Amino acid sequence: MQFDDKVPIYYQIKKYLYKEIIIEHLNPGDKLPAVRQLAVDLTVNVNTIQRAISELVEEGIIVTQRGKGNFVTTDMEKLFALKRHVVEEQIEVMYNNLTALQVSPDEVLEYLTTYIGQRKEQDNG
Amino acid sequence: MISFNKLTKALFRDKVRVVNTFVSMEVVALLTGVVLAFFSSSKGSSFSAGIFAITFTISFFASVIMFFMLTVRQERVWTRNFYRLIPVSSSKFYLANLGSVFLNYLYFGIAQVLLLLIFNISGLISSFKYLDEIVKTLSEAKFPYQVIFSAILLIFIMVIFIWIFVTLIHLIVESISTFLPTLHEKIYRVILYVLVSFVVLKIAGYISNVSNNLFVEFTTSLDKADVANTAAASMLMASGYFTIAVIFISFINVFLLKKWVETDPRSI
Amino acid sequence: MDNLLVIDQLTYKRNMRVLLSDVSLTIPTGSIIGLLGDNGAGKTTLMRLIAGAATNYQGSIILDGEVDKTTIKGMVSFSEQLSGASNDARMGDLAKFYDSIYPEFSMTNFNLLAKNFDLNLKQKLSQLSKGMRRNFVISITLARRARLYLLDEPFDGIDSMKRKKIIENILTWMPDNASVIVSDHHVSDIANLLDQVIIIKDRTVVNQIAADKIREEYNQSIEEYYESFYKEENDND
Numbered sequence: 001m002q003f004d005d006k007v008p009i010y011y012q013i014k015k016y017l018y019k020e021i022i023i024e025h026l027n028p029g030d031k032l033p034a035v036r037q038l039a040v041d042l043t044v045n046v047n048t049i050q051r052a053i054s055e056l057v058e059e060g061i062i063v064t065q066r067g068k069g070n071f072v073t074t075d076m077e078k079l080f081a082l083k084r085h086v087v088e089e090q091i092e093v094m095y096n097n098l099t100a101l102q103v104s105p106d107e108v109l110e111y112l113t114t115y116i117g118q119r120k121e122q123d124n125g
Numbered sequence: 126m127i128s129f130n131k132l133t134k135a136l137f138r139d140k141v142r143v144v145n146t147f148v149s150m151e152v153v154a155l156l157t158g159v160v161l162a163f164f165s166s167s168k169g170s171s172f173s174a175g176i177f178a179i180t181f182t183i184s185f186f187a188s189v190i191m192f193f194m195l196t197v198r199q200e201r202v203w204t205r206n207f208y209r210l211i212p213v214s215s216s217k218f219y220l221a222n223l224g225s226v227f228l229n230y231l232y233f234g235i236a237q238v239l240l241l242l243i244f245n246i247s248g249l250i251s252s253f254k255y256l257d258e259i260v261k262t263l264s265e266a267k268f269p270y271q272v273i274f275s276a277i278l279l280i281f282i283m284v285i286f287i288w289i290f291v292t293l294i295h296l297i298v299e300s301i302s303t304f305l306p307t308l309h310e311k312i313y314r315v316i317l318y319v320l321v322s323f324v325v326l327k328i329a330g331y332i333s334n335v336s337n338n339l340f341v342e343f344t345t346s347l348d349k350a351d352v353a354n355t356a357a358a359s360m361l362m363a364s365g366y367f368t369i370a371v372i373f374i375s376f377i378n379v380f381l382l383k384k385w386v387e388t389d390p391r392s393i
Numbered sequence: 394m395d396n397l398l399v400i401d402q403l404t405y406k407r408n409m410r411v412l413l414s415d416v417s418l419t420i421p422t423g424s425i426i427g428l429l430g431d432n433g434a435g436k437t438t439l440m441r442l443i444a445g446a447a448t449n450y451q452g453s454i455i456l457d458g459e460v461d462k463t464t465i466k467g468m469v470s471f472s473e474q475l476s477g478a479s480n481d482a483r484m485g486d487l488a489k490f491y492d493s494i495y496p497e498f499s500m501t502n503f504n505l506l507a508k509n510f511d512l513n514l515k516q517k518l519s520q521l522s523k524g525m526r527r528n529f530v531i532s533i534t535l536a537r538r539a540r541l542y543l544l545d546e547p548f549d550g551i552d553s554m555k556r557k558k559i560i561e562n563i564l565t566w567m568p569d570n571a572s573v574i575v576s577d578h579h580v581s582d583i584a585n586l587l588d589q590v591i592i593i594k595d596r597t598v599v600n601q602i603a604a605d606k607i608r609e610e611y612n613q614s615i616e617e618y619y620e621s622f623y624k625e626e627n628d629n630d
Contacts, residue, residue, distance in 0.1 A: 003585050005581070005584060005608075005614030005615070005616065006608055006612055006613060006614050007608055008605040008608045008609050009585055009604070009605060009608075010605060011605075036564065036565070039564050040561050040564045040565055042585075043557065043560050043561060043564065043585060043586065044585045044586060045424075045425050045564075045585075045586050045587065045588055046423070046564070047423065047424065047425075047588050048585075048588075048605075126463065126467070127494055127495075127496065131493060131494070132494065134493070135490055135493045135494050138486075138489075138490070139479070139482075139490060142479070142481060142482070142486075143481075146481075201477065204477070205476065205477020205478075206444075206446055206471070206473050206474055206475070206476045206477050207474065207475055207476060207477040207478040208477065209446060210444060210445065210446060210466055210471065210474045211466070211494055211495075212463050212464070212465075212466035212467035212495075213463060214463055302408075303407050303408060303449070304408070304409065305408060305409065306408055306409045306410075307408045307410075383448075384448070384449075385448075385449065387407075387446060387447040387448060387449065388441070388446040388447070388476075388477070389477070390407075390437070390438070390441065390446075390447075
């Protein structure tokens with residue numbers, strides 16, 4: 001995995017785990033790899049992984065079972081909220097960029113619909 | 126902390142490679158010598174005497190070279206990370222290294238005896254017919270066992286003495302040179318080695334002079350005893366004298382090692 | 394986190410030169426610390442002093458409450474510990490030497506590491522390329538279950554694939570209660586690995602800071618941050 005040198009590593013690992021959960025590489029109730037294994041796989045420090053995971057535990061996305069390890073929560077509401085949160089974050093970035101170009105909200109929607117239509121055709125063709 | 130025996134054994138093994146390589150080279154030299162002796166021996170002259178002369182000469186020079194090689198190996202140990210980072214006290218480390226060098230030389234010595242016996246086997250067999258006579262002469266002439274024993278003891282202690290003496294000079298030079306600039310270090314060191322050797326020998330000479338007077342008084346009091354006993358006694362005295370020197374110098378060596386001698390920062 | 398290593402007002406002179414001047418630092422248990430600085434700034438010297446290779450310094454070095462040099466030597470695994478080993482020795486012989494001398498050396502771990510690095514243990518030190526020698530040194534160093542690992546420029550002369558392998562092995566074999574100090578001048582190799590960086594300049598420690606703090610508060614990569622310390626000097630010249 002490539003990291004951005006200027007962004008805290010633990011934060012990038014959180015994002016990475018969010019993605020793994022959203023795209024269902026990690027399903028609800030799945031066990032996470034051991035902390036040291038994750039550290040080796042991502043070539044980062046064990047403490048950094050630990051920090052990312054403990055923040056996910058605080059957010060309720062990951063549940064720690066003593067002596068057994070870390071598991072993705074089975075609370076589907078939490079997981080839906082996570083997905084919505086991550087998607088909204090992306091949209092927020094795009095929306096901010098476009099409004100900075102003085103594109104009106106209605107136009108944004110119009111551009112987006114047109115773009116999606118084009119992409120669908122492209123990807124199918 | 127690792128035991129003294131284990132450390133000595135490990136340091137022995139570390140040096141024994143050199144001894145083994147060297148002895149195998151020596152065997153080649155001995156074989157060549159024997160072949161040369163075979164071709165050059167004219168009729169009538171004793172072949173076995175020729176072999177004895179050649180093998181003994183080779184073994185003698187090999188022993189001198191081995192002594193130097195082991196001395197170099199011993200001295201390297203004091204300033205290299207590989208050895209100095211071993212978690213043991215300085216005194217244990219010092220004794221184990223000295224012990225490992227001594228044992229290696231002993232091992233080399235035993236190899237020499239065996240090699241000389243093997244290469245001179247024909248001469249030995251031919252002298253068996255005189256065996257009765259030899260035994261008879263030995264028992265009649267009162268074989269001077271005490272002289273042989275004290276001579277061997279003296280040789281052993283002298284050998285150890287030379288090693289620790291070299292160490293003393295080396296460690297003093299190492300300690301002093303940490304206070305000198307690194308510029309022209311090689312020149313400094315050569316001068317230091319000469320200077321330190323000179324001063325230490327002066328001091329040793331003074332001490333030995335003083336004790337020599339006592340020594341002479343003691344031996345003259347033995348005048349009336351027979352020659353063999355006097356010889357043995359004076360060699361024993363000398364051994365004791367050197368033993369004290371060895372112990373005294375070892376204390377200085379351990380002190381220098383512990384307080385002043387660091388590993389060489391540039392050694393790779 | 395407890396402090397594993399506490400260094401207080403360390404000053405070291407040798408050959409009429411000051412090699413370290415008034416160094417103080419603390420290193421928490423279970424952390425990986427980057428020791429950054431130019432060549433000759435004092436990185437290797439600092440490691441030598443911690444490892445116990447040099448003794449004539451002022452100030453104190455305390456490792457897990459211990460001050461005795463012999464005890465500390467048994468707790469520190471320094472990547473320079475093979476310097477001065479006989480070149481005619483085979484790697485296997487040297488591993489056996491370690492096995493017989495260091496109680497905390499694990500032959501099993503060493504063999505796994507050696508296999509991972511494709512080392513042929515029958516080869517003599519004199520036959521090794523620079524890179525292979527580095528891999529052997531790392532294998533020996535990590536096969537000791539120490540409290541503190543001192544890795545002096547472990548990636549020098551190693552290509553990037555092998556660098557990753559070394560990093561993976563550090564992460565795999567570092568015990569939970571141990572810390573690692575790694576010096577490097579290619580900061581980017583190890584940037585993701587570090588909890589903290591210690592910046593050493595002109596023979597003293599000029600800063601010690603958490604790696605994520607550099608990214609979070611200064612919005613800089615470790616490399617940029619580290620270079621800013623050396624740039625100031627160049628600007629003043």
